[in-house]
Amino acid sequence: MATSLTGPGASASAGSPVLELKGLTRSYESGNRRRTVLKGVDHAFEAGRMYAIVGPSGSGKSTLLSLASGLDSPTAGTVRFRGEDIAKLGLGRYRNRHAATVFQSLNLLTYMTAVQNITSAMEITGVKGPRKQRAVELLDLLGVEKQDRNRRTLQLSGGQQQRVAIARALACEVDVLFADEPTGALDQETAAGIIEVFQKLAHDDGKCVIVVTHSREVAQASDEVLQLKRGRLT
Amino acid sequence: MNLFKRAWWRLTAHLGKTVMLVGLFFVICTLVLSGFLIQSAAARAAESAKNSVGAVATMQLDLNALIDSGKMQQGSGGTPGMIGAEGDLHRSLVDKICTSSVVASCNYMKDGVAAPTDQVKLHQPVPAPAGQDSGGVDFFKADGIRDLDAVKDFRNGDSKIVAGSGIEPDSRSDMVVIEERVAKDNHLEVGDKVELNANIQNPDGRLSTKETDFVIGGIYRNNTADTGTYVPPMMAPSNQIYVTPDGATRLDGKKVGADGGVIKEATFTLRDPGDLGRLKQDAEAAGADLRIFPLTVNDKQYKTLVGPINKTADFASVTVWLVAVAGTVILALIIASNLRERRKEMGVLLSLGEKKPKLLGQHLVEVVACAVLAIGFAAGASQFLSQAIGDQLLSGEVSAANEQAANEAGKPDPSDPTGGANRSDEPEVEPIDSMDIRTGPADIAKVGATGLGIAALATLVPGARVLRLNPRDILTKGD
Numbered sequence: 001m002a003t004s005l006t007g008p009g010a011s012a013s014a015g016s017p018v019l020e021l022k023g024l025t026r027s028y029e030s031g032n033r034r035r036t037v038l039k040g041v042d043h044a045f046e047a048g049r050m051y052a053i054v055g056p057s058g059s060g061k062s063t064l065l066s067l068a069s070g071l072d073s074p075t076a077g078t079v080r081f082r083g084e085d086i087a088k089l090g091l092g093r094y095r096n097r098h099a100a101t102v103f104q105s106l107n108l109l110t111y112m113t114a115v116q117n118i119t120s121a122m123e124i125t126g127v128k129g130p131r132k133q134r135a136v137e138l139l140d141l142l143g144v145e146k147q148d149r150n151r152r153t154l155q156l157s158g159g160q161q162q163r164v165a166i167a168r169a170l171a172c173e174v175d176v177l178f179a180d181e182p183t184g185a186l187d188q189e190t191a192a193g194i195i196e197v198f199q200k201l202a203h204d205d206g207k208c209v210i211v212v213t214h215s216r217e218v219a220q221a222s223d224e225v226l227q228l229k230r231g232r233l234t
Numbered sequence: 235m236n237l238f239k240r241a242w243w244r245l246t247a248h249l250g251k252t253v254m255l256v257g258l259f260f261v262i263c264t265l266v267l268s269g270f271l272i273q274s275a276a277a278r279a280a281e282s283a284k285n286s287v288g289a290v291a292t293m294q295l296d297l298n299a300l301i302d303s304g305k306m307q308q309g310s311g312g313t314p315g316m317i318g319a320e321g322d323l324h325r326s327l328v329d330k331i332c333t334s335s336v337v338a339s340c341n342y343m344k345d346g347v348a349a350p351t352d353q354v355k356l357h358q359p360v361p362a363p364a365g366q367d368s369g370g371v372d373f374f375k376a377d378g379i380r381d382l383d384a385v386k387d388f389r390n391g392d393s394k395i396v397a398g399s400g401i402e403p404d405s406r407s408d409m410v411v412i413e414e415r416v417a418k419d420n421h422l423e424v425g426d427k428v429e430l431n432a433n434i435q436n437p438d439g440r441l442s443t444k445e446t447d448f449v450i451g452g453i454y455r456n457n458t459a460d461t462g463t464y465v466p467p468m469m470a471p472s473n474q475i476y477v478t479p480d481g482a483t484r485l486d487g488k489k490v491g492a493d494g495g496v497i498k499e500a501t502f503t504l505r506d507p508g509d510l511g512r513l514k515q516d517a518e519a520a521g522a523d524l525r526i527f528p529l530t531v532n533d534k535q536y537k538t539l540v541g542p543i544n545k546t547a548d549f550a551s552v553t554v555w556l557v558a559v560a561g562t563v564i565l566a567l568i569i570a571s572n573l574r575e576r577r578k579e580m581g582v583l584l585s586l587g588e589k590k591p592k593l594l595g596q597h598l599v600e601v602v603a604c605a606v607l608a609i610g611f612a613a614g615a616s617q618f619l620s621q622a623i624g625d626q627l628l629s630g631e632v633s634a635a636n637e638q639a640a641n642e643a644g645k646p647d648p649s650d651p652t653g654g655a656n657r658s659d660e661p662e663v664e665p666i667d668s669m670d671i672r673t674g675p676a677d678i679a680k681v682g683a684t685g686l687g688i689a690a691l692a693t694l695v696p697g698a699r700v701l702r703l704n705p706r707d708i709l710t711k712g713d
Contacts, residue, residue: 069585071706072704072706073704092588092589093587094587095584095585095586095587095705096586096587097587100586103582103585103709105709107578107581107582107585109240109579109583110247111243111244111247111248112240112243116239120236120239120240121586123236123239124236124583124586124587124588125587152247
């Protein structure tokens, strides 16, 4: 894969902290009960590195990902992107310009083809240039067969859909890529390919890649493994 | 704009749902447009009926009201029991009322008679049978009027000018208009100077005559043919002559101005039959005592003509509202259910940073696209459908109106101040029994606005609720 995954001019300065979590706390009300899922999490993520967040089910991994990716707001604490509170930056703007997420449940738009899913995301996030050509390149790099590119995503296999979801995230040319169990539904060979893609993104393109995973392979391939236990990073 | 592309992809990917939505909109728009078309047709019919029958308000003395008011011959030396000056309707008052903005034209009438002369003899095709007295009606019926065109026979087309001109407000005061049979019998033409005999009531009660000069200004034709039997001369339509109000005063044996411009009745042709209230206000402002000189409209013809079609239009109006409201509710429910199904899609788009108004915009574009298609189809179909619905509804209303008219035949008309005396003067009319449905740009624009309004309401109301959620809630709900 000699081609840059995230396209021209999309690299961040490797080694510098790009994302900082400060005292991140998230609680949920359930009737009269208040359940705190994350308890004062602090961490700094650097560009050009791949992070794996591991931990048992219910430890707050997905919640941490939601807060860090701007899908949700913390009860207390802040998420800072390049030193600026993303709440002040605007969560929508942050998601639009700086962060992309590959969901566990894929979350592709089923009435669109693989290419349309990608070009649509590029349009929403304001990526310039020949979008369709870029979408085809990314699908090619991720091993999506030619005949599958213009099929509606509902007609694709789980592995193919995962590739499309990753291609969509990559196409947005963001600084931070989040992935929630990206290899969970994939066979070993495909999973290895996806891990390689994430590594290249971090090391070659200078992105910050944060992966929530249960997979030992993903954890081993990461530059740093963060363990989440009962709402705290250890 | 990505939202338009997404809307197009969505509509084409879910063709079944798209067709269903278009179908539902088509039904709503067709019914709404049919309602509008029926309303427009009814409005056109009402306007046409208004023009054809008009609405004439009559002002004349109500003797009972005068008696009740106690104003009959009070003091001032008059004969007790006589009507007196309080019962006089004056031209000056009527002229003021004529300036009201709701009056299209007005007229007043001073009735009178003129005795024949050697120069102008009565038209009498069948002489009185031997030994039969004419009963003292060997006169011309001479009505002093302000405007001949506003006289009922001329309005209805029963009479028309065939030579010269009719009497107008500014006609010379000695002008007379005679029927063509009288003109023919007496070899008279327009411009001829003639003498008619005024009847003078002498102080001793005897009647005498006085030759009074007139100029023939016009000759008219009355459509009523002579009967083959004897008719008392004054009853024959051919012996009706028209003079100016001043001419009628002179035929009364009085000097012009000596009677204070007293007339028998005034008529006001209204621009709209519904303007009677406004006319009454203007009349009171002009100084009329409407208790003694009531203003009444005999708009029975108008009501007969437009009653059924107006009822049909009312029904159509209710239908438009019902369909619009029910359509909005049904569509809102369908779209709400659609939005629920599409929460995940919205969550994905929000996670990509798409703006909430644009998400809602995509739904709106989808619904509006279906609505526009449906409005196009409805515009084509409504012409025929509304004609069929309108004719069916109207036919039912006409039957009901005819049945009611048959039941009421012979009963006195409460709106007729003469108690039925004038009934035979009004030509019988049949209710309008057909609709002239025409689809115009204004109707399409109205249904377009309604359809798009429904689309917007049905999308934005349920959409607003969903878009309050944040993407995490949407994406994790149900997972």
